[in-house]
Amino acid sequence: MRENWQERFAETPDVLLGARRQRTIVPVLDFAVGGDEFVTMAGPCSVETERQLMATAYHVLSAGARVLRGGAFKPRTSPYAFHGLGLEGLKLLAKAREATGLAVVTEVMSECDVEMVAEYADILQIGSRSMENYTLLEAAARSGRPILLKRGMVATIADYLRSAQVILSSGNPHVILCERGIRTFETAMRNTFDAAGIALLKEVTHLPVIADPSHASGHRDLVPALARIGVAAGADGLLVEVHPDPDKAWSDGEQSLDFAEFDAMMEDLAPWIALRKHSWGQRHTAEARALEAVG
Ligand code: PEP
Numbered sequence: 001m002r003e004n005w006q007e008r009f010a011e012t013p014d015v016l017l018g019a020r021r022q023r024t025i026v027p028v029l030d031f032a033v034g035g036d037e038f039v040t041m042a043g044p045c046s047v048e049t050e051r052q053l054m055a056t057a058y059h060v061l062s063a064g065a066r067v068l069r070g071g072a073f074k075p076r077t078s079p080y081a082f083h084g085l086g087l088e089g090l091k092l093l094a095k096a097r098e099a100t101g102l103a104v105v106t107e108v109m110s111e112c113d114v115e116m117v118a119e120y121a122d123i124l125q126i127g128s129r130s131m132e133n134y135t136l137l138e139a140a141a142r143s144g145r146p147i148l149l150k151r152g153m154v155a156t157i158a159d160y161l162r163s164a165q166v167i168l169s170s171g172n173p174h175v176i177l178c179e180r181g182i183r184t185f186e187t188a189m190r191n192t193f194d195a196a197g198i199a200l201l202k203e204v205t206h207l208p209v210i211a212d213p214s215h216a217s218g219h220r221d222l223v224p225a226l227a228r229i230g231v232a233a234g235a236d237g238l239l240v241e242v243h244p245d246p247d248k249a250w251s252d253g254e255q256s257l258d259f260a261e262f263d264a265m266m267e268d269l270a271p272w273i274a275l276r277k278h279s280w281g282q283r284h285t286a287e288a289r290a291l292e293a294v295g
């Protein structure tokens with residue numbers, strides 16, 4: 001018998017695609033996530049210096065990115081690692097937006113910082129470690145900014161949908177899901193990229209889904225392949241770490257692309273993105289017809 005996803009995830013009705021099959025398109029500045037445009041979000045793991053951020057922003061813009069990523073508040077595995085520049089980092093991100101026109105996505109880790117981060121960011125990122133912090137989710141939702149909700153590293157799809165439901169129930173419809181790899185028994189890679197998870201999320205929810213090949217693999221050599229898989233699985237965009245000199249990065253250098261590697265990845269992805277646009281158009285037409293039939 002065919003799985004009834006609506007029944008399986010009945011606990012989170014607002015995230016489900018449902019009979020009307022109307023998908024959420026999240027507006028950001030002068031573009032949108034979840035529509036026919038594939039949206040690349042790129043930048044360093046952490047905001048380090050003005051020079052580093054500006055150089056990266058101009059570069060990713062020239063290669064087709066729409067959004068600049070960069071952490072000012074960093075959740076780190078080690079308590080002794082760099083934890084981000086905080087407000088100074090947010091100000092640098094805003095400066096880079098002003099200079100390049102790129103939108104800014106950056107993580108908010110505490111509900112106490114939501115107001116401040118929302119003042120500088122166009123999209124609030126909820127990190128993997130915070131996915132189940134419902135107080136933070138509610139506060140972030142109330143800011144009115146679009147929310148990039150990363151999947152918890154040990155979260156099932158049902159857990160993940162519950163967190164998305166919390167944001168929607170708090171009155172914010174603009175949720176972007178992000179598959180960033182999950183913990184499995186495999187240790188050769190930082191995480192295990194759940195490409196099937198992307199396909200499933202696109203099948204059962206109406207929310208845009210993006211892929212993060214950087215955290216999913218933990219190795220820069222694997223990032224272009226995972227990005228390609230993400231597009232093929234149905235992702236609406238990418239979140240990818242790029243640094244002018246990855247070996248000197250203050251965080252996640254081993255999984256960050258340098259500028260030449262980012263350019264090569266974007267070039268390689270172009271035909272895959274064109275294919276996605278074609279199938280997006282077909283799906284959109286089919287869904288519009290189904291919608292008319294429902295009345
Ligand atoms: C990040 O995007 O830099 C990050 C910390 O990601 P995650 O929450 O997925 O580990």
Ligand code: MN
Nearest residue numbers: 045241251252
């Ligand atoms: Mn990172």
